Amino acid sequence: MKTRRFFLYSIIYIGLIWLAVFSFVNQNYAVNLFGYNLDIPIATWVILPLVLFAILALFHMSYYGFKIYLDGRAMRNDAQIYNTLAKEIYLGLESNKDFKTDIFNASSEVTKSLSPWLNLGKPNLQNDDLRLAYELYCDVKSGKVCELKKFKLLKTNPLYIQNEKNKIKADYKYAISVLSNKETNDELISAASNALIENGTFLELSKFNPTYTNSDIFILINRYVKDNFEISTNDIFATISKVKFTSDEYIQIAKILKSKIEPDLLISMFDRLRNEEPSALEAYLYLLYDFGMIDQLREIIASENSKFERIETLIFLRDHGKITRADLFY
Known part of the structure; x- marks a missing residue:
């Protein structure tokens, strides 16, 4: 009043x-x-x-x-x-x-x-709830896994999503439970899929039938070559066949796999690939030259209408007594 x-x-x-x-x-x-x-x-x-x-x-x-x-x-x-x-x-x-x-x-x-x-340093917060929220934010942002249940955050909350990513990073097997949840958002599905590609077994990947990108295939191939991804040659072929690569990418795949797969099997694999995908033809020719199958290489080049300047240059040098490694051109 x-x-x-x-x-x-x-x-x-x-x-x-x-x-x-x-x-x-x-x-x-x-x-x-x-x-x-x-x-x-x-x-x-x-x-x-x-x-x-x-x-x-x-x-x-x-x-x-x-x-x-x-x-x-x-x-x-x-x-x-x-x-x-x-x-x-x-x-x-x-x-x-x-x-x-x-x-x-x-x-x-x-x-x-x-x-x-x-970076003005840690704020001097007197309020306990505010200080707890700030410390939680810092921990989650730094990659730590925190307990968030008492805050009852929505699954679309960015803090919740980042904490779930931290869980996936800390233990890739948590990605399996994330992918098994039908209500998982696209951002977490992507993070879980990447974790499985980088750390999961072929059986774990097969359960979810992921859609691979070109970079995913290269990760799996490099893991296979380093002996931390067990997969059969047929499954390697099937996995590579799921994605379309450029001619140079197929050549890079051939260069990586030649240190792991026996020459006959690798040549047979790329023979099948080039029949399914024309872009894989030069990678097949690269392997023929690298493994010394020159006669077969000449026959294929003669039957093709396309020009393969790098391979033809290598053959020309070889015919003139200068045997050159294919990797100098690829």
Whole structure:
């Protein structure tokens, strides 16, 4: 209630009380105070405590009204200081503003910690919940696996998604449970698929029939060559056949596999590949030359209408007594 309205209502109320008492008891009552005889109506004696209460209430309301005014002015000043701080943070400046109230302390610390340009260190957060949220954010962002159940985050929440990625990275087998969940979003499916490609067995991959990219196939081939991915030659062929490569990519695949697969098997594999995918033909010719099957190589080149400059150059050099490694041209 506003002070003026309280003052007016107090006068009206006290006046009504005085009239009510005076109408029933129209008598005076005398009191001797410090030798002075005070003789006034009883109705006046009744309202004196009310008058005192009203005066004290007015002083109380005035005091806190003035205090609220000062606090409001301080808050407005702090709001301007915070706006300046936020502007300086956006501009990459080291801002250190002093606030007259505590209201903007947490906001200023959080704002400084989110600077897009400078690392201003760990914020000094006094609020326990806010500090816990910040520490959780830092841990998840750094790759740690955290317990988030008590926060009841949605599965679309970016913090939840990153924490799930951290779980997948910490233990690739967790990717199997992620892929088994039909409600998993595309971002986590991609992360789980990549984890299986980089660490899973051929049997684990086969359960989900993933759609491979060119880079996925190269990862699997390199794992196979390094003996940390068990797969049969037929399955290698089937896996490579799922993706279309450029001529140079097929050649790179042949170069990687020739250190792992026996020459006859590898040549047979690329013979099948070139019949299914014309882009694999030059990789097949590369293997024929590399394994010294020159006569067969000549026959195929003669039967093709295309030109294979690198292979033909190698044959030309060989015919003139300069046997050159195929890898110098590929």
